[in-house]
Amino acid sequence: MSEFCAIMLKLCCSGIPLFALILLASCAYQGVNEYPLASAYPAPQDLVPKMNELAARHPGLLVHRIIGFTATENLPIHAIELGKGQRNILIIGQHHGDEVLGVALAFQLFESLSERYHKEAQVHELLNEFKLWIVPSLNPEGWRVVSANLTRTKRKNNRDTDGNGKLDLRTDGVDLNRNYPVFWDIDIATDHLSPFYKGPQPASEKEIQAIIALGRKVSFDLAIFYHSSRTGALNETIFLPAVDEPKEDFLALQDLAEFYAQNVPRDYLPGTYTLHKNSTSKVGNARNFFYHSLEVPAMLIEIGGINKEGKSIIHPSNKMVKRIVNRHEKALVKMIQRMREL
Numbered sequence: 001m002s003e004f005c006a007i008m009l010k011l012c013c014s015g016i017p018l019f020a021l022i023l024l025a026s027c028a029y030q031g032v033n034e035y036p037l038a039s040a041y042p043a044p045q046d047l048v049p050k051m052n053e054l055a056a057r058h059p060g061l062l063v064h065r066i067i068g069f070t071a072t073e074n075l076p077i078h079a080i081e082l083g084k085g086q087r088n089i090l091i092i093g094q095h096h097g098d099e100v101l102g103v104a105l106a107f108q109l110f111e112s113l114s115e116r117y118h119k120e121a122q123v124h125e126l127l128n129e130f131k132l133w134i135v136p137s138l139n140p141e142g143w144r145v146v147s148a149n150l151t152r153t154k155r156k157n158n159r160d161t162d163g164n165g166k167l168d169l170r171t172d173g174v175d176l177n178r179n180y181p182v183f184w185d186i187d188i189a190t191d192h193l194s195p196f197y198k199g200p201q202p203a204s205e206k207e208i209q210a211i212i213a214l215g216r217k218v219s220f221d222l223a224i225f226y227h228s229s230r231t232g233a234l235n236e237t238i239f240l241p242a243v244d245e246p247k248e249d250f251l252a253l254q255d256l257a258e259f260y261a262q263n264v265p266r267d268y269l270p271g272t273y274t275l276h277k278n279s280t281s282k283v284g285n286a287r288n289f290f291y292h293s294l295e296v297p298a299m300l301i302e303i304g305g306i307n308k309e310g311k312s313i314i315h316p317s318n319k320m321v322k323r324i325v326n327r328h329e330k331a332l333v334k335m336i337q338r339m340r341e342l
């Protein structure tokens with residue numbers, strides 16, 4: 001509760017109950033960041049029990065895989081194959097440690113869609129044609145730190161970049177979404193203290209090696225990377241790979257991304273998500289790598305909100321987390337349906 005609300009509430013307690021009720025309703029405005037994280041965010045230790053439970057309940061529909069391990073803490077990188085189809089879609093919930101909304105969405109997708117598979121003809125047909133490869137977190141070290149409420153701003157993995165033998169939460173690590181082996185050499189993020197540090201070499205990080213191996217093994221029709229931006233200006237926006245001359249496949253990707261954007265209402269303001277149509281960063285990020293190196297259409301979706309004051313909300317309350325992940329699940333199902341029809 002804000003200081004203003006607390007003071008006003010004290011005044012109300014001296015005898016104006018109706019006013020107090022109205023005031024409390026306004027103080028419950030959802031457009032704020034909450035840290036420690038609200039309980040709706042899944043924790044790393046929830047993943048395997050949840051997967052085991054779902055795999056037992058839906059035999060043959062979900063397969064749990066470990067696609068690699070992190071270098072510093074040797075944490076497993078989990079992937080869930082959901083569906084029985086021949087066409088593959090990659091969904092990565094998290095590259096950056098503090099961007100936990102995408103992890104919550106990943107959990108929602110494999111939990112909800114596996115239930116809906118048995119109840120709804122549309123979802124049944126979709127998952128018979130497609131298989132979703134859901135990687136809740138490609139950055140289990142960052143996820144661990146932020147989930148343990150050690151810091152709200154951990155972006156990178158936990159590589160000991162300054163070599164002092166301990167984890168410096170604010171500065172250590174490599175930005176995994178700058179470490180892919182495409183455009184890496186022209187990225188200027190060489191300062192190992194920077195939150196955007198691209199790493200000592202292209203694909204130096206084991207997390208990135210694991211996802212590249214998966215990308216080379218499986219033929220994907222589409223790759224989606226969820227993020228949340230700490231600055232309000234970038235949220236509720238879809239970003240595509242950097243291209244000099246858009247070709248036919250890029251225009252088709254653009255249409256698909258536009259369709260997704262139009263199907264997600266913004267969290268706190270009127271209107272829907274938008275597709276960023278101007279040029280995007282030429283750095284070693286996932287969308288550039290999948291599109292340019294693997295020829296997989298790829299998009300980044302910034303699912304943090306922007307509140308009425310223009311502030312970025314990336315750690316919303318329980319109520320908002322549930323609303324946001326539901327909306328994205330709906331939009332994703334609609335978009336995959338559209339892929340079937342094209």
Ligand SMILES: [Zn+2]
Pocket residue numbers: 095096099177226227228
């Ligand atoms: Zn991010």
